[in-house]
Amino acid sequence: MDALIDMSAILFLGVLTVYVGNLALVYNRRSAWARRSHKLSQDYLRAEIDLITDRRRIEREKTDLSWNGFRKFEISSKTMEAAGTCSFYLAPHDGKPLPPFEPGQFLTFNLNIPGQTKPVVRCYSLSDSPNHPESYRVTIKSVPPPRDRPELPPGLSSNFFLDQLDVGDIVDVKAPSGHFFLDMSSHKPIVLIGGGVGLTPVLSMLNAVVESGSQRETHFFYGVVCGADHAFKEHLQKTARENENVHLHVCYSQPSDGDVEGEDYQHGERVSVDLFKRLLASNNYEYYFCGPPPMMNSLVEGLEAWNVPEKYIHFEAFGPASVKKKLDGKAQEAASGGPTLNVNFARSDRSVPWNAEAGSILELAEANGVVNISASCRAGNCGSCITAIKDGEVEYLNPPGSPAEEGSCYTCIAVPKSDLVIDA
Ligand SMILES: Cc1cc2nc3c(=O)[nH]c(=O)nc-3n(C[C@H](O)[C@H](O)[C@H](O)COP(=O)(O)OP(=O)(O)OC[C@H]3O[C@@H](n4cnc5c(N)ncnc54)[C@H](O)[C@@H]3O)c2cc1C
Known part of the structure; x- marks a missing residue:
């Protein structure tokens, strides 16, 4: 059906190209203006046809070439871009073609860092255009300890990338995702x-x-x-x-x-x-x-x-979202001093009231000694904190990078919309 609609759009634009061009020629046969306008309208409509055809190809390839879970990528090149900032080019280890992505999307990495008991999950934005099907590029800045606490260890993943990963090393990567991307079909400045x-x-x-x-x-x-x-x-x-x-x-x-x-x-x-x-x-x-x-x-x-x-x-945001949306309904009532909502962390056998100061469900869990929810990006992107909802509803402070499975939520950006039972 989509292909039919596209074909019709392309045919329509093609006919329109000829029609507009001919009209201009008929009425102004000898004028230079007519020739220029004929050429411009042809160029414009041809570009529109290319855009529609290209969008359709991208959508098809995204579906056909994407993957579930983590895929192995080899670092094919590494380039310093500025102080402490390095680009990594990632080629698929299986040598198969890569799906296109939308400009602005990111990759999620699962890193086995020496000395860490669990894999470290981090997101990094794709820093080049989608027109390089042989490799993806990410650009990473090393994160030092906070200025007021220099005794703390520096950022785990960023420094692992910069100091320890090199050309030929393999990393595990999820398919591109994220809702922050440029609408390439628009012409708006x-x-x-x-x-x-x-x-x-x-x-x-x-x-x-x-x-x-x-x-x-x-x-x-x-x-x-x-x-x-x-x-x-x-x-x-x-x-x-x-x-x-x-x-x-x-x-x-x-x-x-x-x-x-x-x-x-x-x-x-x-x-x-x-x-x-x-x-x-x-x-x-x-x-x-x-x-x-x-x-x-x-x-x-x-x-x-x-x-x-x-x-x-x-x-x-690259870290916890600092700009948050306004809440709806009961969450808003509870946030502004109305009746509080109750969150039951079922596996930890703990029930606690939620109000706006408590923040996200993840923050509520952490403040109340519930330790079985993992967290990484704290921005609804990496998926580390996804937890099953046993009863009740949540709403998001910001849209997640990709949807959580049915019946689960990104606890780092979710707040209760009703009383809630969480599998944590
Ligand atoms: C969608 C998205 C896209 C992103 N894209 C990019 C990108 O393109 N490029 C990029 O460079 N980054 C990007 N990021 C950020 C990236 O994911 C990481 O958050 C960043 O690299 C820091 O991770 P880290 O493991 O190095 O630091 P972490 O280990 O998470 O440490 C963060 C900070 O906490 C400090 N710290 C350590 N221990 C403690 C403690 N006990 N108490 C308090 N503080 C402590 C560390 O010293 C450091 O300052 C993106 C994030 C998201 C969500």
């Missing part, structure tokens, strides 16, 4: 914003737009502290130089002595909605962003205050 290593999903979007040949107006804002953190510098500068529709705005919040304004970066300030107001023609864009929580919070608030409709504001 876009603003892509990356803060620090949050650049990765929006870089995938930028590369996808440019490689598709689309002329979609694209503003790319990238915020880092200084030149040492500036990843993909040459690639970004070349992309902006070679594509009239791409406008690059690099912001250094604390430029170093050697960093040159106008050369290395454009703005000596943080990425902010005030900057958008100075640089963009209007607020009429679709916004996609990823970065540290303070940046995300200020952008969401600022864009809403600038009357950007919610449907044009898309973002992803």
